[in-house]
Amino acid sequence: MTSTALSPLAPARTDAAASTAPAGAAALAVALAIRTDLWADRVEYREESRWTSLLDPAELAPALDPSLHAELHDAQIWLLSWLPGQGTPLHDHGSSAGAFAVARGTLTERVVSRGTGSTPHQSTADLAAGRVRFFGPHYVHQVVNTLHDPAVSVHVYAPRLSLMNTYRIDDSGLVRIGTERAGVDW
Numbered sequence: 001m002t003s004t005a006l007s008p009l010a011p012a013r014t015d016a017a018a019s020t021a022p023a024g025a026a027a028l029a030v031a032l033a034i035r036t037d038l039w040a041d042r043v044e045y046r047e048e049s050r051w052t053s054l055l056d057p058a059e060l061a062p063a064l065d066p067s068l069h070a071e072l073h074d075a076q077i078w079l080l081s082w083l084p085g086q087g088t089p090l091h092d093h094g095s096s097a098g099a100f101a102v103a104r105g106t107l108t109e110r111v112v113s114r115g116t117g118s119t120p121h122q123s124t125a126d127l128a129a130g131r132v133r134f135f136g137p138h139y140v141h142q143v144v145n146t147l148h149d150p151a152v153s154v155h156v157y158a159p160r161l162s163l164m165n166t167y168r169i170d171d172s173g174l175v176r177i178g179t180e181r182a183g184v185d186w
């Protein structure tokens, strides 16, 4: 496996100039997170790893406000469960933008973005049920259930998620350590 030192990262899309696409994904993620009747009976928890399930936009559309249908048409939607201690490595979402909303429990997100010199900027926040994060392409984060109760979240990606790069941080900065490709690695 090769390691690649990265060029400066694109910042998180949290400013007013951000594309409307991630904001639309956020609206969709929140709308789905609060509609527990659409997914609650599907959720499973797995001791061995996080549980994930793709949601079908066509099935969801009749239950959602029509203003979200355009966003829904282009989106890939995942429902995830997280037992205490389960989480992701540090990763991006390739060229996909998107959003995730916490529907149950609390998840801790660590965000890594461009810093000064070779030192990335890092921030960590606990996201309780009802919280949402949206992001543009190449957003790098790690999400973990650090608390004691199971958590559930809804993730929306547009365009569809095709790969995720994984990272570590060392003295040279943020270093890519792997790439997982849809249809090959998951």
Ligand SMILES: [Fe+2]
Pocket: 091, 092, 093, 141
């Ligand atoms: Fe992610």
